[in-house]
Amino acid sequence: LITLINDIIQLSKLDSPVLEVIFEQVDLYAIAEKVVSSMQVNAAAREVSLTLTGSSAIVCANRGMMEELITNLCDNAVRYNYKGGSVRVSVIPLKGRVILSVQDTGIGISPEDQQRVFERFYRVDKSRSKETGGTGLGLSIVKHIVAQHHAEIKLESELGKGTDIRVIFYENNG
Numbered sequence: 001l002i003t004l005i006n007d008i009i010q011l012s013k014l015d016s017p018v019l020e021v022i023f024e025q026v027d028l029y030a031i032a033e034k035v036v037s038s039m040q041v042n043a044a045a046r047e048v049s050l051t052l053t054g055s056s057a058i059v060c061a062n063r064g065m066m067e068e069l070i071t072n073l074c075d076n077a078v079r080y081n082y083k084g085g086s087v088r089v090s091v092i093p094l095k096g097r098v099i100l101s102v103q104d105t106g107i108g109i110s111p112e113d114q115q116r117v118f119e120r121f122y123r124v125d126k127s128r129s130k131e132t133g134g135t136g137l138g139l140s141i142v143k144h145i146v147a148q149h150h151a152e153i154k155l156e157s158e159l160g161k162g163t164d165i166r167v168i169f170y171e172n173n174g
Contacts, residue, residue: 021062021148028057028066028098028169029091035070036089039078047083050074054091057098059169061149069145072138073102080163081106083151096171103164109157117155142167 029052035050043050059066070089075088085105092099109117117139146153146167157163 015151021065023060023062025058025065026061026066028059028061028100029054031063032055032064032089032091032100033072034065035074039071039074041120042075043078043087045079046078046081047085048078049086050078050089051086052089052091055093057091057093059098059149061169064147065145069167070100070102070141072142073167076138077102077104077106077163080104085162098169100169101164102163105162108159108161108163110154110159112153114157 032052032054039050062089071085074087074089081104087104090099090101090103091102142165143153149169151170152168154166154168155163156166169172
């Protein structure tokens with residue numbers, strides 16, 4: 001219940017037209033490293049390996065929002081994975097942009113559901129809600145954070161084979 005309330009409050013803040021977001025130069029890899037480290041116990045409890053690859057990449061962003069974005073993506077990737085599955089977080093600096101990718105070997109998302117997973121409270125498989133937990137707000141929060149940063153989000157997924165969500169940050173995105 002507390003998670004649900006916190007997620008609703010976060011979405012309300014992100015929806016606010018007077019939201020003042022403080023942007024600064026942050027190392028996305030360092031933030032991802034902190035998040036991945038903090039989620040190792042949860043991943044291990046679900047028997048999912050969680051790794052980070054890539055290198056230092058500076059973006060103009062809000063540090064707290066980046067932590068929340070990566071946490072939500074990793075949490076979903078671990079939560080909707082199989083025992084023995086894996087999640088790979090990558091931070092890849094390229095000329096003029098930085099790509100954050102969270103790839104998993106989990107249950108995947110059907111093509112018809114892929115368009116809706118960023119909607120508030122949308123659950124792909126409502127029958128698994130009790131089993132997996134979550135509020136159905138994580139990816140909606142991710143979408144709002146991406147929009148605040150003038151970034152782009154792409155999702156590729158195949159049922160039974162996993163999901164890859166990429167967030168692309170462009171130079172001067174803040």
